[in-house]
Amino acid sequence: MERTRAGIGEHGFLSDCHTAALTGPDGAIVWMCAPAFDGSAPFAGLLDPERGGSWSLEVDGARPERRAYLDGTLVLESLWRGPGGEVAVLDLMPLRRDGGRTGLYREGLLLRMVECRSGTATVRSRVAARPDFGRARPAWKRQDGHLREASGLSLSGTPDPWIDDDGDVEWRTTLSEGETSFLALDHLEGERSIDAREARDLLEETVTAWRAWSARCDYQGVGAEHVHRSALVLRGLLHEETGGLIAAPTTSLPEWPGGERNWDYRYVWHRDAALVVLAFMRLGHTEEAGHYLHFLLSMCGEPQGWIPPVQTIRREEPPEEEELDHLSGYAGSRPVRVGNNAYGQHQLDVYGHILDAALYYQEVTGDLSEEELDQLLTVVGVAVDLWREPDEGVWEVRADRRHWTNSKVYAWVCLDRGIRLVRLTGREEKVPLDRWRAERDAIRAEVLERGYDSEAGYFIRYYGSSRVDGSLLRIPLLGFLDGDDPRVKGTLDRVDAELGEAGFLVHRYDTDATDDGLGSPEGAFLLCSYDMVSALTLAGRRGEARRRFEELCGRAGPLGLQSEQMTADGTMLGNFPQSFTHLALIEAAMNLEYAQDAEALHAWVDRRGPEDDEDGRRGDDGDER
Numbered sequence: 001m002e003r004t005r006a007g008i009g010e011h012g013f014l015s016d017c018h019t020a021a022l023t024g025p026d027g028a029i030v031w032m033c034a035p036a037f038d039g040s041a042p043f044a045g046l047l048d049p050e051r052g053g054s055w056s057l058e059v060d061g062a063r064p065e066r067r068a069y070l071d072g073t074l075v076l077e078s079l080w081r082g083p084g085g086e087v088a089v090l091d092l093m094p095l096r097r098d099g100g101r102t103g104l105y106r107e108g109l110l111l112r113m114v115e116c117r118s119g120t121a122t123v124r125s126r127v128a129a130r131p132d133f134g135r136a137r138p139a140w141k142r143q144d145g146h147l148r149e150a151s152g153l154s155l156s157g158t159p160d161p162w163i164d165d166d167g168d169v170e171w172r173t174t175l176s177e178g179e180t181s182f183l184a185l186d187h188l189e190g191e192r193s194i195d196a197r198e199a200r201d202l203l204e205e206t207v208t209a210w211r212a213w214s215a216r217c218d219y220q221g222v223g224a225e226h227v228h229r230s231a232l233v234l235r236g237l238l239h240e241e242t243g244g245l246i247a248a249p250t251t252s253l254p255e256w257p258g259g260e261r262n263w264d265y266r267y268v269w270h271r272d273a274a275l276v277v278l279a280f281m282r283l284g285h286t287e288e289a290g291h292y293l294h295f296l297l298s299m300c301g302e303p304q305g306w307i308p309p310v311q312t313i314r315r316e317e318p319p320e321e322e323e324l325d326h327l328s329g330y331a332g333s334r335p336v337r338v339g340n341n342a343y344g345q346h347q348l349d350v351y352g353h354i355l356d357a358a359l360y361y362q363e364v365t366g367d368l369s370e371e372e373l374d375q376l377l378t379v380v381g382v383a384v385d386l387w388r389e390p391d392e393g394v395w396e397v398r399a400d401r402r403h404w405t406n407s408k409v410y411a412w413v414c415l416d417r418g419i420r421l422v423r424l425t426g427r428e429e430k431v432p433l434d435r436w437r438a439e440r441d442a443i444r445a446e447v448l449e450r451g452y453d454s455e456a457g458y459f460i461r462y463y464g465s466s467r468v469d470g471s472l473l474r475i476p477l478l479g480f481l482d483g484d485d486p487r488v489k490g491t492l493d494r495v496d497a498e499l500g501e502a503g504f505l506v507h508r509y510d511t512d513a514t515d516d517g518l519g520s521p522e523g524a525f526l527l528c529s530y531d532m533v534s535a536l537t538l539a540g541r542r543g544e545a546r547r548r549f550e551e552l553c554g555r556a557g558p559l560g561l562q563s564e565q566m567t568a569d570g571t572m573l574g575n576f577p578q579s580f581t582h583l584a585l586i587e588a589a590m591n592l593e594y595a596q597d598a599e600a601l602h603a604w605v606d607r608r609g610p611e612d613d614e615d616g617r618r619g620d621d622g623d624e625r
Helices: 196-214 224-237 270-282 286-297 349-365 370-386 405-425 433-450 470-474 486-499 526-538 542-554 579-593 598-605
Strands: 012-015 020-023 029-034 040-043 054-059 063-069 076-082 085-092 095-097 104-106 109-128 140-143 146-149 154-158 169-176 180-186
Touching: 012 085, 012 224, 054 076, 085 196, 095 196, 104 196, 109 196, 154 169, 169 180, 180 196, 196 224, 224 270, 224 579, 270 286, 270 349, 270 579, 286 349, 286 370, 349 370, 349 405, 370 405, 370 433, 405 433, 405 470, 470 486, 470 526, 486 526, 526 542, 526 579, 542 579
Parallel strands: none
Antiparallel strands: 012 020, 020 029, 029 040, 029 054, 054 109, 063 076, 076 085, 085 109, 095 104, 109 169, 109 180, 140 146, 146 154, 154 180
C-alpha cells in the first residue's frame, strides 16, 4: 500500500503506562520510544517516513475501513474489508493488574493480533526499525526462536518472521475464517519470545485491566464519552512507576506547518498539576491523583530559590535541546528536537498549581504526610520571596522576563491555598501567617491595579501591555474573581475579539504582536479554547459555552484524541495526544454539568467540597470572610 502522510489527529495512541506508540490510519506503527516515554525511538516515521522507521501491516486487496478502541480500553481495533473477507487487527501494549490494587503493570511488549472473521485473507507486515531516531540501521539475527536486534528489540510471532535482503523483518500469513495470528515486539529487554496462547492471554488480560480501571468512573454528565476517553488518555500518559504525567508522548510535531515551533513534550510540566489532581479525583481515580501529587512533592523538599517548571519522569532535569538534522520533520517542519531547555526558566505560576492541587487533595483525603505538608509550606515561602520578580510566564517565552498577570494571579493562588492548608491542618504556629495574609492581599491589589486596564475594561497579559492572552481566562476558574464580575466579562469579550477564531477557537496570544523569541505563527490553543468554555459557563453564558464545547469535541480525531493546537478547519497541530487539552476538556465538561447547580459549581471552581462552610471565601478586598 502506498503511504500518504496522515493528519496528526488521525493517529491512534497506545500505551502501557511506561511508554507509548502511535499508529497511522493505514495500519503502520509510526512512532514509539523505548524503554520509556522519553527514550530513543526505533520507529520515528511520524517525523520522517524515509529515515525514521515504521512497522507496517496490511491485508492484501483490503482497506482499513473502521478503527475504534475496544470500549473502556486503549486496545485499538482496525477492521480491514475486501472481496476475500474481513480481518480485524488488534494493536495494544499489554499490561495487567496486580491483585486487588489499581496499578497497571507493563509486559514490555507491543502486540499486534490478527483475526480473520470471514473468508480468507493474506496479511503482510514489515518491521523497518531505525534505532536511535533513525541514526542507526537495524542489525537483526535469529536467536533462541525469535529475532533479536542489536539495540535491544526482539520479535516473535506465528508464523516466524524472517530477515529480508535489506536487513528489515518481513512476515506473511494466510488465514481462514476463525484463525488468528500475531506479532510481538519486546521493547524492554529484547529477550522475550511468546507463543500464540500467551498472546491471546495478554490480549484478554489487557482488556480486563483497562476496563476494570475505566469502571471506577461513573460520570454520565455532559460530554461523558469524551470525558471517559480523555481519562484513558491521561492514564496512558501517567508513568506507572513514578507517577509523573507527561505533556505528550511525541516530540517536534509542529505548531504550524513548516514552522520552527517544534518542541519535545515527553516530560512532566508542573503547570498541569492542579488539573491533573482535580480531574482524576472528580472521576473517582484518587490513587492516580495521589500518585501524581506525591511525584510532584518529591521535588519540593529542598529549597533552591526557585522550582523548575519541568522535569523527566525520573525526577531529573531534561536533557538539553538537540536538533536531529537527519530527520525531515513532520510535513517538512524543522528543526526536529529532542530535549527541552524550559527547565532553566522561572515560571511563577508553578507555585500556585502545586498548592492548588495539594489543598484539594488534602481536603478530600487528608492523606498528606507531615513531611509533605512541611514541603508545601516551603513552597509558599519561596513564592512569598519571589512574587515581585518578573518571570518567563506560562507560555515559556524565549525573550525578556515580564510581570505576567497570570503569573501574579497564580502567586495569589499559592498564598491563598497555602493559608487555607495551614488552617485545615492546624499548623498556624509553624508559619508567619500574618505575613502570608498581607502578601496575598498585596498580590491581589497589585493585579487589580496593574494587571487590569480600567479604561479599556479588561485584564492585560502583562503589566504595561494593552493586549490580552488566553491565560487570563483562568481568573474566574481559580476563584480570583467571580465569573460574572464585570472585569471578568470584559476580559472574556476582549480575548474573544483579539484571539478568537471560527467562533470556538482561542489563540494563546497574537504571535504577530508578541516578541516571544520565535516570531512564527501557530494554531489556536485548545487548552485556552476549553478554558473559554469554562469561563463562559461561570459568566452565565451557558448556551454559548455548550455550543463551543460541542464544536471542539466534534473536531476531535476519529478516535477521540486531541492535540495541542488546531486551525479553523479542524486540522490538528502540535504534539499528540496532549494532556492539558484533555484535562481542560474534562474541566469544561464538569463546569457545564454543574452549571444548573450554583452551589456545586462554586465548590468545584473554589476547590472546596460543598459541605464546607463560608470561612475562607474571598471578597473583593481579598480578605477572608
